[in-house]
Amino acid sequence: MAPALFQSWALVNEFLLLFALYRLNNMAVLATMAATSQQQLRFKGGKKGKKSSGKGGGGAKLGRPTFETERCPVPLDALQDKYHGQLQHLLNEYATIRTGEVTPNLLDGVKVKMGDATFALSQAGMVSVKNTDTLIVTTFDSDTAKAAYEAVVDANIAPNPVRDDLVIRIQMPKLTKEYREQVVKRAKEMLEQTKNKMRHLRSHAVSQLKGTEGLSEDDTHAMQEYLDAINTHFVAQADEMYEKKADHISNPQ
Incomplete structure (x- = not known):
């Protein structure tokens, strides 16, 4: 009985070990998939500066840079994070606007x-x-x-x-037509403030680029074009957020 019992426990332990290895392997695969997905979201396919057609397309699509990002003096990931921060700030402001x-x-x-x-x-x-x-x-x-x-x-x-x-x-004020018009105007002002901050981000990045020595003329031109594309991409998203908010204010469900 004892040898058979030990053999059974050995089989159980072997099964648990294989199951643990299977779980770890799946976790590694999922982590790789998540990292790949995040990279794809950061660099969506499409031509730079070209606006997508159809409603809800997310505005201008951002293509991959045509230069080696390691050579760019502007940290592109950090720059895009700052743009994302401006969008989030606008979203938070719009959350304080009454639509119903x-x-x-x-x-x-x-x-x-x-x-x-x-x-x-x-x-x-x-x-x-x-x-x-x-x-x-x-x-x-x-x-x-x-x-x-x-x-x-x-x-x-x-x-x-x-x-x-x-x-x-x-x-709170009654949702009259005049009040809704005032709120839409306020939402527009919030949008313009956000776009001004985005333009400042672009201007600062371009100044940083042009102040860097050792870059070829072609690289400098390609990098500045990509900085413009980043700005266009996020400005388009801000515009889309405003259009949706203005529509909700003017035409509440």
Whole structure:
């Protein structure tokens, strides 16, 4: 009985070892696939600067560079991360624009200042929805309530917020045609601010490129064209975000 038992345990251990190796191999394959997918997302196929056809195509497609990226004095991955950051900032700002019933995230952009500290309104108290047009902020103490109320007034989200001790009541404007037009205009201003920041990123990158010695004229030209393509790619995405937001504001579901 004992030898047979030991033999069975040996078979079990061998099976567990093979299964573990199988799992590790699959994890390595998945990691490789993820890295490949990320690289493909960073360099989408298509000609530089050419806009895609059809709705929801993601704007201008970004092709692969025609030069050795290691020779480029501008860190392209870091540059694209900065552009992504600008898109994310615009997305966060658009989340604070009302297109239908009120939600707590309409107050995400409100920053409260107390002494040397600045923090989100959601950290000053609990934000809740009272009805389809009213938000309630319940703060923790009178000092925080005062600072939070001043932040709401300064943010100009609603015309007449009301403070009652620790509670702030925010009556949002009715979604009239005139109000929607004003909000679309505000969204457009946010877009232009984002595009200006993107143009600054491009300008800084081009200055860095032109200030580098030892590059051939062809390489410099190809690199600057690619910097332009990066800018075009992300500006097109920002434009598309605005078009979608403006449509949601003007034509709520």
